[in-house]
Amino acid sequence: MRSPIQSPSTKVFHWVSLVSLFLMITSGLQIYNANPVFGGREGLHLPAILGLGGWLAGGRHWHFATMWIFVLNLLWYGVYVLLTRHWQHRYVSGKDVKALLVGQNLKRKNYAWHRLVYTLLIPMLLLSIFTGIGMYKPAQFYWIVDSFGGWEALRITHFMAVPITLILAGLHSQLGRKVGGDRLLDSMFWD
Amino acid sequence: MEPNQNKPDLDLESDDTDLVPRRRFLNLAGAGLLTIGFGSLAEGFVGAVSEPLNQQVESLIFQPQKLVPELPIAAIEPDKLIINSFRGTPPIDLASYRLIIDGAVDNPLSLSMSDVQKLPFTSMVIRHVCVEGWAAIVQWGGVRLRDLIAIAKPSTQAKYVYFYSADGYYESWDLDSVMHPQTLMAYQKNSQPLEAANGAPLRLASPVKLGYKLSKWVTRIELTSELGEKQGYWEDLGYEWYAGL
Numbered sequence: 001m002r003s004p005i006q007s008p009s010t011k012v013f014h015w016v017s018l019v020s021l022f023l024m025i026t027s028g029l030q031i032y033n034a035n036p037v038f039g040g041r042e043g044l045h046l047p048a049i050l051g052l053g054g055w056l057a058g059g060r061h062w063h064f065a066t067m068w069i070f071v072l073n074l075l076w077y078g079v080y081v082l083l084t085r086h087w088q089h090r091y092v093s094g095k096d097v098k099a100l101l102v103g104q105n106l107k108r109k110n111y112a113w114h115r116l117v118y119t120l121l122i123p124m125l126l127l128s129i130f131t132g133i134g135m136y137k138p139a140q141f142y143w144i145v146d147s148f149g150g151w152e153a154l155r156i157t158h159f160m161a162v163p164i165t166l167i168l169a170g171l172h173s174q175l176g177r178k179v180g181g182d183r184l185l186d187s188m189f190w191d
Numbered sequence: 192m193e194p195n196q197n198k199p200d201l202d203l204e205s206d207d208t209d210l211v212p213r214r215r216f217l218n219l220a221g222a223g224l225l226t227i228g229f230g231s232l233a234e235g236f237v238g239a240v241s242e243p244l245n246q247q248v249e250s251l252i253f254q255p256q257k258l259v260p261e262l263p264i265a266a267i268e269p270d271k272l273i274i275n276s277f278r279g280t281p282p283i284d285l286a287s288y289r290l291i292i293d294g295a296v297d298n299p300l301s302l303s304m305s306d307v308q309k310l311p312f313t314s315m316v317i318r319h320v321c322v323e324g325w326a327a328i329v330q331w332g333g334v335r336l337r338d339l340i341a342i343a344k345p346s347t348q349a350k351y352v353y354f355y356s357a358d359g360y361y362e363s364w365d366l367d368s369v370m371h372p373q374t375l376m377a378y379q380k381n382s383q384p385l386e387a388a389n390g391a392p393l394r395l396a397s398p399v400k401l402g403y404k405l406s407k408w409v410t411r412i413e414l415t416s417e418l419g420e421k422q423g424y425w426e427d428l429g430y431e432w433y434a435g436l
Contacts, residue, residue: 026227035323052227056322057429058234065241138320139259139398139436140252151318151326174210 004180004187010086013077014188020070021125021169023062025162026052030059037159064136071129074122092119107179114175117168124165131158235429242431249435255367259398259436262316262328269381271327272319274388277424281358281408288392290376292339294413295349300342304392307376310334315373317398319405320436322425331396332379337370340414349414354395357408362395362423364404365433366414373398376409401434 006014030051036043053059081087096112103109134144134154148154176184230237290307293299314332340352345366352369354362368374377396378385385391390407397405403425418432426432 022223022226023230026223026230031324035321035325037324040325049224050227052230053234054231057238057425058231060322060431061234061238061241061429062230064245065237068241068244135324137249137252137436138318138326140254142260145318151320155324 003191004184005191006187009077009080011188013073013080016069016073017125020066020073021165023052023066024070024128025166026050027059027062027066028162030054031056031063032159034059037155067129067132070125074125074129092116110175110179114172114179117171117175121165121168121172124161124168128158128161128165131155131161134158238429238431246431246433249433250365250367253367253399253435255371259317259373261398262318264316264330266328267316267330267381268328271325272329272380272389273321273325273327275321275323275402276358276388276407277360278358280387281356283357283387283392283408285392288410290339290393290409291411292343292414293411294353294415295346296340296414297344297346298342300339302339304378307334307339307393308378310338313375314379315375315396315398317373317396319396319402321402322430322434330379330381331375331377332382333375333377333393333396335372336374336376336395336412337372339376339412340369343414345414348416351415351418353411353413353415354406354409355411355413356406357410360406360408360424361421362404362406363415363418363426363432364400368397368399368435371397371399374400399436401436403430404434 029046030053033045033048033051034056035041036045038044051059053062081090092112092115096115099105099108099112100116103112130144131148131154134141134148135158138145138151138154145151145154148157173185176188180187285304288304290302291300292302311334312332313335314330316328316330318326319329320326350366352364352366354364356362374395374397376393378391378393380386380389385394390409393409394407395405395409404423421427422432423430
């Protein structure tokens with residue numbers, strides 16, 4: 001059976017996404033713990049060991065440094081996908097939805113789920129960026145805050161994107177493994 | 192003997208049947224924790240590398256005369272304004288209180304509260320944002336800081352403004368943000384006279400800076416041409432200086 005091959009650009013994008021997302025989430029947890037979104041100071045704190053930065057200032061340093069890598073990586077890859085027209089065949093399509101709804105072939109359905117899940121990760125990451133910019137510069141980008149109906153809603157959205165993204169990422173790796181085994185996983189990370 | 196077509200891995204252990212292969216999980220978890228550990232130690236370095244860029248960007252997007260949209264009175268959230276002070280409330284004798292404005296000015300001032308309250312009164316309802324992540328919509332009333340500074344006649348050399356407070360807290364701002372029309376020296380909060388715990392008699396209020404830059408119990412405003420080594424209580428500990436919203 002032939003090994004799957006990912007383009008070098010895709011592999012770079014995937015690696016950088018994974019590492020920068022890890023840094024964004026862990027530094028984000030450090031920031032979160034300074035005043036938990038649900039319940040404030042008396043609210044639920046997350047385990048301190050997962051926080052990157054040591055304290056609030058450190059978390060902010062990591063968060064506002066890594067954000068550049070995180071965003072620019074998505075940007076260049078978005079341009080690449082558009083120019084190479086990868087979006088036409090590498091991401092979820094009407095055919096996948098049809099396979100999920102009426103298809104009988106189990107392998108085809110699994111493949112469709114896999115494509116659906118990894119496609120959904122992109123808007124989740126973009127939502128995190130959009131809400132993040134609103135929280136970082138709420139006076140200059142007041143319209144972002146307004147579009148969510150206020151500070152609390154913005155903050156909750158930015159925070160909730162994290163567990164949702166983590167669940168999607170977990171499903172993503174499981175589906176990848178199901179669809180193509182460790183060989184598929186290796187093709188994205190190594191080879 | 193048939194070639195084994197169902198197990199492309201050469202790995203003969205039970206990793207294939209695990210939902211998350213044990214060794215892979217341990218490797219990833221270990222790498223993650225090590226990254227967090229060493230990364231936390233490097234936070235100062237990461238900040239030193241990235242803050243100049245972030246400061247450039249935020250001062251670029253700051254519009255010195257553009258008003259930040261204000262909020263309706265009905266939106267005020269009185270219970271949300273948490274009182275944060277690094278040392279508690281200092282005792283201030285209101286009768287002998289004076290606001291000093293000096294430094295790079297041609298006309299240094301020493302104003303009593305009745306002097307300050309003779310100047311035109313401005314009220315605004317804005318969002319106070321704390322670096323901790325919470326925010327509160329609050330009404331502030333007071334005098335525009337740029338009106339006070341105009342009376343002191345700043346010299347052309349003046350580029351920065353230091354704020355000294357009665358409790359030992361100190362801050363420094365860029366002049367543009369100080370002169371922004373919504374930067375006030377406030378003595379009213381939510382339609383009531385400002386209380387001691389919130390910074391009475393005078394505190395900074397502005398929608399364009401993070402909460403830690405909005406000094407309470409201000410006793411002296413000093414204009415300077417340069418930023419010194421000490422730039423603010425929290426800044427000197429590692430927080431960013433510009434802190435623009």
